[in-house]
Amino acid sequence: MGKTPYDEMYLRGSTGRAHYLGYSRWLDGQPGDRLAQKRAEADALFHRVGITFAVYGQEEGAERLIPFDIVPRVLPHEEWIRLEAGLKQRVRALNAFIHDIYHDQQILKAGVIPAEQVLCNSQYRPEMQGVDVPGGIYAHIAGIDIVRDDLGEFKVLEDNLRVPSGVSYMLENRKMMMRLFPELFSAHRVAPVDHYPDVLLDNLRSVAPIGVADPTVVLLTAGAHNSAYFEHAFLAQQMGIELVEGQDLFVRDEAVYMRTTQGPQRVDVLYRRIDDDFMDPLVFRPDSMLGVAGLMTAYRAGHITIANAIGTGVADDKSIYPYVPEMIRFYLGQAPIIGNVHTWVLRNPVDREYVLAHLPELVVKEVHGAGGYGMLIGPAATKAEIENFRRQIIATPERYIAQPTLALSTCPTFVESGLAPRHIDLRPFVLSGREVTIVPGGLTRVALRQGSLVVNSSQGGGTKDTWVLET
Amino acid sequence: MLSRTADHMYWMSRYIERAESVARLVDMHYRMSLLPHSPETLADSLGETMKALHMQEAYAQKHAKIEPRAVFEFITLDRDFTGSIYSCLRCARENARAVRGSLTSELWETLNSTWLDARSQIVRRSSQIDIGQFVEWVKERSHLTRGVTVGTMMRDEAFHFTRIGTFLERADSTARILTAHQADLVPGADAGVVPDPFQWSVLLRALSAFEVYRRVYRDVITPSRVAQLLILRDDMPRSLLRCCKEVYNNLRSVANEQSEETERRAGEMHAMLHFARMEELNAGGLPQFLEQFLAKLDDLGNRISSDFLVPPAEA
Numbered sequence A: 001m002g003k004t005p006y007d008e009m010y011l012r013g014s015t016g017r018a019h020y021l022g023y024s025r026w027l028d029g030q031p032g033d034r035l036a037q038k039r040a041e042a043d044a045l046f047h048r049v050g051i052t053f054a055v056y057g058q059e060e061g062a063e064r065l066i067p068f069d070i071v072p073r074v075l076p077h078e079e080w081i082r083l084e085a086g087l088k089q090r091v092r093a094l095n096a097f098i099h100d101i102y103h104d105q106q107i108l109k110a111g112v113i114p115a116e117q118v119l120c121n122s123q124y125r126p127e128m129q130g131v132d133v134p135g136g137i138y139a140h141i142a143g144i145d146i147v148r149d150d151l152g153e154f155k156v157l158e159d160n161l162r163v164p165s166g167v168s169y170m171l172e173n174r175k176m177m178m179r180l181f182p183e184l185f186s187a188h189r190v191a192p193v194d195h196y197p198d199v200l201l202d203n204l205r206s207v208a209p210i211g212v213a214d215p216t217v218v219l220l221t222a223g224a225h226n227s228a229y230f231e232h233a234f235l236a237q238q239m240g241i242e243l244v245e246g247q248d249l250f251v252r253d254e255a256v257y258m259r260t261t262q263g264p265q266r267v268d269v270l271y272r273r274i275d276d277d278f279m280d281p282l283v284f285r286p287d288s289m290l291g292v293a294g295l296m297t298a299y300r301a302g303h304i305t306i307a308n309a310i311g312t313g314v315a316d317d318k319s320i321y322p323y324v325p326e327m328i329r330f331y332l333g334q335a336p337i338i339g340n341v342h343t344w345v346l347r348n349p350v351d352r353e354y355v356l357a358h359l360p361e362l363v364v365k366e367v368h369g370a371g372g373y374g375m376l377i378g379p380a381a382t383k384a385e386i387e388n389f390r391r392q393i394i395a396t397p398e399r400y401i402a403q404p405t406l407a408l409s410t411c412p413t414f415v416e417s418g419l420a421p422r423h424i425d426l427r428p429f430v431l432s433g434r435e436v437t438i439v440p441g442g443l444t445r446v447a448l449r450q451g452s453l454v455v456n457s458s459q460g461g462g463t464k465d466t467w468v469l470e471t
Numbered sequence B: 001m002l003s004r005t006a007d008h009m010y011w012m013s014r015y016i017e018r019a020e021s022v023a024r025l026v027d028m029h030y031r032m033s034l035l036p037h038s039p040e041t042l043a044d045s046l047g048e049t050m051k052a053l054h055m056q057e058a059y060a061q062k063h064a065k066i067e068p069r070a071v072f073e074f075i076t077l078d079r080d081f082t083g084s085i086y087s088c089l090r091c092a093r094e095n096a097r098a099v100r101g102s103l104t105s106e107l108w109e110t111l112n113s114t115w116l117d118a119r120s121q122i123v124r125r126s127s128q129i130d131i132g133q134f135v136e137w138v139k140e141r142s143h144l145t146r147g148v149t150v151g152t153m154m155r156d157e158a159f160h161f162t163r164i165g166t167f168l169e170r171a172d173s174t175a176r177i178l179t180a181h182q183a184d185l186v187p188g189a190d191a192g193v194v195p196d197p198f199q200w201s202v203l204l205r206a207l208s209a210f211e212v213y214r215r216v217y218r219d220v221i222t223p224s225r226v227a228q229l230l231i232l233r234d235d236m237p238r239s240l241l242r243c244c245k246e247v248y249n250n251l252r253s254v255a256n257e258q259s260e261e262t263e264r265r266a267g268e269m270h271a272m273l274h275f276a277r278m279e280e281l282n283a284g285g286l287p288q289f290l291e292q293f294l295a296k297l298d299d300l301g302n303r304i305s306s307d308f309l310v311p312p313a314e315a
Helices: A018-028 A034-049 A077-101 A115-119 A167-180 A182-187 A196-206 A229-239 A295-300 A321-332 A349-357 A383-395 B003-032 B039-052 B056-062 B068-077 B085-098 B105-128 B131-152 B157-180 B197-206 B210-217 B223-232 B240-254 B260-275 B278-284 B286-309
Strands: A052-054 A063-065 A068-075 A141-148 A154-160 A217-220 A242-244 A249-252 A255-260 A263-266 A269-272 A305-307 A362-366 A375-377 A400-404 A410-415 A418-427 A429-432 A436-438 A443-447 A461-468
Touching (some): A034 B105, A052 A229, A077 A141, A167 A182, A196 A269, A196 A429, A242 B003, A375 A383, B003 B157, B039 B056, B056 B068, B068 B085, B223 B240
Parallel strands (some): A068 A461
Antiparallel strands (some): A141 A154, A141 A418, A249 A255
8 A cells, every 4th residue: 555654642753642651661660561451351240241343143142342443543733723623523514414415405405415325215204204303303312433544634534423432442442541551641631531421412402392391212132142232231321321122112092102110101302322223113113122113203293302313324324424525515505624545436437447446556446335345445455346336336326435445543452462563543522402512532442463454343443542633 | 119120129039049959060060070979979960950950850951861961051050941040140130130220230230240250251251161150150149130130229219129029939938848758857867867968058158157157056067957057046047037027027017908818928938937837837837838838938029019019901
């Protein structure tokens, strides 16, 4: 790929960047086996506490740890201030976009985005047309994936506006770091993150249906076999709300109730962690056992708030992503603070021609793919894989986008051979309700295999504690 | 609280209690196997116990004859048999995992590490496991779980449902142990002709009742007193009366609009044991009494389920 990735810790050689000086000095002073010991300690603790994710398609009840790396990713204060402003701006625009799409569709009328791109998208939900949601907020919880390129610039790689996950690891990683290395926290002013559940609960309460003074908020999970179940249980516990499954809920007279030991109890806000498709078998997939029959009727009547709203997928689809900077200009009249990664849209003939001629250098992504699946990384692919993608692109170009192979920034990471640079990204969690808030930092994911750019936990990625330094 | 959550809590504690009860039975027979007995006596006694626990059919599918080590391994370590200690610990942990957000983190970690330890012990070297040590460990983990439950949980509905699960299961277990020994508990055996004093002391020890017996009666062990201790003593933690009292009291704390009849039946069971005398139970026949008791307990469990835990679907 040619470009040298940006190293988060070191300037060149072994000179630390200013915001990492304290840490690297501490690191140099650590006796040889202490880090290995601490890492083993962390693994044992994560197992006992059961911070695991379920693995699909393996032995029943198989649970794995997401590898936790003990070297933190540190962000200096000034960088975070800028990132935070950019993230808030982006999520405001995305919420405005979703509201517009399900109401007047001004952005389509203005010709900023081709109408068929939106209206023919499988994530567009005609059931939401004309439905008003409290505060006009659709993406209450957004996970925006940020990468840093070889020049040190932050770019948005992806918006996750449906059911973004990972925040529990952000919280548990911090807890673990404070337990393993308390001395680091007395030497650094690290912005705290553990109030996230309070902020989330406050945010969810703020979007309750109009007229509900003391809303009952619940978290809807697909159940203990879901890969993110730990996070669902964790968040419900931290917020002190019920963790419900579809079978615990029912709809009567356009209102949602849960079955309790004291009879039915009304539910006002549903923080759901299952996809639109499974939410209501009467409207979406009829074979869904996870949802609640009649939920959409209650929703459209304004008797319950669903977070995130139904139909947010229309804004985080990879085919819509290239237009987000335009949305920011269109709705907010501002220049985007954080840019996109350059993206070729393959339904567009000019872009397609370029991409087909440069496949071995590019990353090609399926528009609806997620979790690092359905992706071609040109430089790492075999000839056969490239030809296979070429055929698929020619057959159905609208299903693909392409991006340059990014030299994602690296951060020293503890691997078997010792400390070595590994590629990382960052997923901050942006909460929208009465206001837009972000707990400083987010989840840093790291590709543990040497040279790998895939940070997804389902494909061998790990996580790091993320520090935002206070001044 | 959510009905499903209450249901998981209830079963979580039932399974832990069941693991402990089975461990106690294994412990008892394991100790007996160390006494100078004829092999037939031990096999008979194991056969009766398995019968009382409805385990004999599942056992017969795997083994031709009753042989102590095979029985111990079957009801302790067998991964396919749903009644084994292994399976109970797994079910307890699965129920806990389904509601881990409603448990205190101490309780969840206790149940989780119990299961992880049991699994690694059993999967790694099931043929070399010292059964005596293993069941001792299971009892300790159960004690620990109960202690953590009582020591960390808020006194709310969730707590009461775990207690109901614990004591229903314990009542069931004690009644079944008595059933397995009902032939020896007939009043005739009382006239100074103690069939096997060692056996009684082993049974009492397995139920943590030996020292209690000594303090209460300060005398030799007779079957009739054993029955009285395990059925009618209010101060004996594993007696039927004590368990029914706990079930009744906890049930009253969670009462809802439809649970009146369930509460009445629980109260009736408690009152009946509270005012009963051993002579009456013997006159009516101890086996019949135990059979009726188990049937009532079963009915109570079903009623608790439909009143609170798995309410019939909303029309």
